[in-house]
Amino acid sequence: MTETKQNNILETRDVKLWYGQKEALHGINLSFPEKGITALIGPSGSGKSTYLRALNRMHDLEDNITVTGTFDFKGTDIYAPTTDTVELRKRIGMVFQQPNPFPFSIYENVIFGLRLAGVKDKAVLDEAVEKALRQASVWDEVKDDLHKSALGLSGGQQQRVSIARVLATSPDLLLLDEPTSALDPVSSHNIEETLLNLRNDYAMIIVTHSMSQASRLSDRTAFFLSGDLIEVDATKHIFLNPQRQETQDYVSGRFG
Ligand SMILES: Nc1ncnc2c1ncn2[C@@H]1O[C@H](COP(=O)(O)OP(=O)(O)OP(=O)(O)O)[C@@H](O)[C@H]1O
Ligand SMILES: [Mg+2]
Structure with missing residues (x-):
């Protein structure tokens, strides 16, 4: 399970997390290359969301959670006391299971982070909106309705606008927690196409x-x-030739 350390954007070592007294992560060692998609799989309650949320300090928002371990993001320590978590969450953006547009226009949704950062120039904002919506493969569908409420969009469109909102802050890493599980098959397919189009440019x-x-x-x-992290490898190895029996059992549908 040792992986090359070259060109990793994020390296985590011995990650443990407690909800109160209950240890939910038991020492995860996992690193991520600068580009491409890593899938986290495992049965319900295995710790996937817990681990993901630790990566951009989402657990800071709740009480009684303890996180330990090393989180090296491009040479900086995510959990350093000096880390600005608002800035961190722009660099490591998150997309949730439920599309979560704000109750504003599509335009204002996408530039939310830029407005927070104080950007006011309309030409800059217009360009950022178009770029992010194009990257999220939803521009053609919404370009005539930019000033209408994002809540009027379909679930799949809302999810792509949510992705555009994350992309507009120029993140280095995107975290996606079951981003299609609340969507119909066509919308899920569109999200998958969107992610595949982004895979050469983002981790x-x-x-x-x-x-x-x-x-x-x-x-x-x-x-x-x-x-626990049981096994990590190239996706085809995990599905065709896993090294561990537990992985084999899970990917062949024997449990979970
Ligand atoms: N806020 C919380 N307080 C206490 N325990 C929690 C909390 N969130 C998760 N847990 C526990 O931590 C463990 C891991 O949960 P987690 O949500 O990370 O699993 P998961 O792999 O994402 O599952 P699922 O596939 O159902 O989303 C579980 O035992 C869960 O009950
Ligand atoms: Mg989960």
Whole structure:
């Protein structure tokens, strides 16, 4: 399970996390290359979301959670006391299971982060909106309705606008926690196409319960079980030739 350390955007070592007294992650060692998609798979409760949320300090927003371990993001320590978490979450953006547009126009959704950062120049904002919506493969569908509420869009369009909102802050890494599980098959397909179009330009980590989605999308797959990382490898190895029996059992549908 040792991987090359070259060109990793993020390296995590011995990551442990406690909800109160309960240890939910037992020492995860996992690193991510600068580009491409890593899928996190594993049964419900195996710790996938817990691990993902630790990567951009989402757990800071809740009480009584303890995180330990090394989180080296491009040479800086994510958990250093000096880390600005707002800035961190722009660099490591997150897309959730439920599309979560704000109750504003599509335009204002996409530039939310830029407005927070104080950008006022309309030409700059207009350009950023178009770029991000194009990257999220939703521009053609919404370009005539930019000033209408994002809440009027379909779930799949909302999810692509959510992706555009994350992309507009120029992140280095995208975290996606079951981004298609609330969507119909056509919308899911559109999101998958969007992610595949982004894979050469971004590092992405996607949690999914769909084996077929993991195999369609990801370059690497990591299998979690009961708060442990069991195995990580090229996706085709995980699905065709896993080294561990637990992985074999899971990917062949014997449990989970
Ligand atoms: N806020 C919380 N407080 C206490 N325990 C929690 C909390 N969130 C998760 N847990 C526990 O931590 C463990 C890992 O949960 P987590 O949500 O990370 O699993 P998961 O792999 O994402 O599951 P799923 O596939 O169902 O989303 C589980 O035992 C869960 O009950
Ligand atoms: Mg989860």
